[in-house]
Amino acid sequence: MKRNALILTLIVTAIAVLLTSCGNSRTPKDRSQYLPSITGNAGEVLVVINKSYWEGELGSTLREVLSGEYPFLPQREPVFKLFNATPSGFTGSYMLHRNIVIVNISQEIDTSGIRMSRDSWAKPQVIVTVSAGTPEEATRMIKDNSEMIINTIEQAERDRLIANSTKYEDRDVRMAVTDNLGGSPYFPRGFTMKKNTPEFMWISQETTHVNQGILIFKYPYTDSLQLSADSLKTKLYDLWQANVPGMRENSYMTFNKVIDPGFKNITYRGRTMVEMRGLWEVENDYMGGPFVCHIFPDLERKNIIILNAFVYAPKYDKRKYLRQVESIIYSFNWKENLEVEK
Numbered sequence: 162m163k164r165n166a167l168i169l170t171l172i173v174t175a176i177a178v179l180l181t182s183c184g185n186s187r188t189p190k191d192r193s194q195y196l197p198s199i200t201g202n203a204g205e206v207l208v209v210i211n212k213s214y215w216e217g218e219l220g221s222t223l224r225e226v227l228s229g230e231y232p233f234l235p236q237r238e239p240v241f242k243l244f245n246a247t248p249s250g251f252t253g254s255y256m257l258h259r260n261i262v263i264v265n266i267s268q269e270i271d272t273s274g275i276r277m278s279r280d281s282w283a284k285p286q287v288i289v290t291v292s293a294g295t296p297e298e299a300t301r302m303i304k305d306n307s308e309m310i311i312n313t314i315e316q317a318e319r320d321r322l323i324a325n326s327t328k329y330e331d332r333d334v335r336m337a338v339t340d341n342l343g344g345s346p347y348f349p350r351g352f353t354m355k356k357n358t359p360e361f362m363w364i365s366q367e368t369t370h371v372n373q374g375i376l377i378f379k380y381p382y383t384d385s386l387q388l389s390a391d392s393l394k395t396k397l398y399d400l401w402q403a404n405v406p407g408m409r410e411n412s413y414m415t416f417n418k419v420i421d422p423g424f425k426n427i428t429y430r431g432r433t434m435v436e437m438r439g440l441w442e443v444e445n446d447y448m449g450g451p452f453v454c455h456i457f458p459d460l461e462r463k464n465i466i467i468l469n470a471f472v473y474a475p476k477y478d479k480r481k482y483l484r485q486v487e488s489i490i491y492s493f494n495w496k497e498n499l500e501v502e503k
Contacts (some may be wrong), residue, residue, distance in 0.1 A: 197282075198283060218300055227240060227310070266293050276290045317388060333347050338362060344459075387465060407443040
C-alpha cells in the first residue's frame with residue numbers, strides 16, 4: 162500500500178517540477194496557457210485508487226456517492242460514469258482526464274483531508290484528492306463530504322458548458338432576451354427563437370430525435386408568497402397550459418402525475434433563486450421528459466422570471482442533454498454584467 166502511495170506522490174512531484182522548469186519567470190496564469198486540453202467525455206470521473214480498496218468498502222462508498230441515481234429522470238441514470246486506475250497506472254492520458262478523484266492512503270500522511278484543485282495537468286480540469294491514514298478514515302471523510310465532492314465536479318462540468326455557450330453564442334438570441342428581461346443566459350449556436358412575446362419566450366434546439374428547450378415566463382411580482390412551492394407549481398401549470406401546446410387537440414405540457422417536483426433555494430454567483438426540478442409530460446399524449454426551472458424576481462422586483470429548461474429525447478438517456486440546457490439557464494446574468502460586444 163505504501164509503495165503505491167509513494168509512486169503517486171513521486172508522479173505528482175515530477176509533474177510539478179517539470180511544469181516549473183518550463184520557465185520560472187512565467188506566472189501560474191502563463192503556465193496554464195501551455196497545458197493540454199482535457200480528455201474524457203462529459204459526466205465521466207476517473208478514480209485513482211489501489212485495487213484492493215476499490216473492490217472493498219471504500220470503493221463501494223465511492224460508487225454510492227459518485228454513481229448514485231441522478232434525480233428526476235424518467236429512467237435510472239448515474240450522477241457520473243466512473244472508471245478507475247491504480248496509482249502505478251495513473252500516467253499518460255489518464256492524467257489529462259477532465260474529472261479526477263485521487264484516493265491517497267498511507268500511514269505516513271501527516272494531515273488527513275479532502276483537497277480540491279484545478280488545472281494541474283490539463284485544462285479545464287478538476288481534481289479531488291482524498292488523503293487519509295486508513296481506508297476507514299477515507300470512507301468516513303467521503304461520506305461526510307459527499308455533497309461537496311459532487312457539487313465540485315458538477316460545477317466543473319457546468320463551467321465547461323457555460324464557457325462553450327459563451328464562446329460560441331448566438332448573440333441575437335441573447336440580445337432579444339436581454340431587451341425583454343434586462344438580462345439573459347448565453348445560448349449556444351443552434352438554439353433559435355421559436356416564440357417571442359413580452360410575457361413568454363421559447364428558445365429551442367431541435368434535431369430528429371432530441372428537443373432541448375428553454376421556456377422563459379415573466380409575470381408581475383406582488384409578494385414573497387408567490388415563490389412558495391405550492392404557488393409556483395400552480396403558476397407553472399397554468400403557464401404551460403396556456404403557452405406550450407402539444408401535437409394533438411386539447412394537449413399541453415403539464416406535470417408528471419406520479420412524481421411531484423422538488424424545490425430548493427439556491428444561490429449562484431450572487432443570485433438567490435428557487436430551483437424546481439421534476440418530470441413533465443403532455444396531457445392527452447405520450448410525450449415527456451425532465452425539466453429544471455430557476456425562478457427569481459427581476460432587479461426592480463416588478464416581475465417574477467422563470468427560466469424553464471426541458472428535454473425531450475425518447476430514444477436516448479437524458480442526463481447529458483439536461484445538463485446542457487441546465488447550464489444555459491445557469492449562465493443568466495443581468496445586462497450590466499453581460500458582455501455587450503464579443
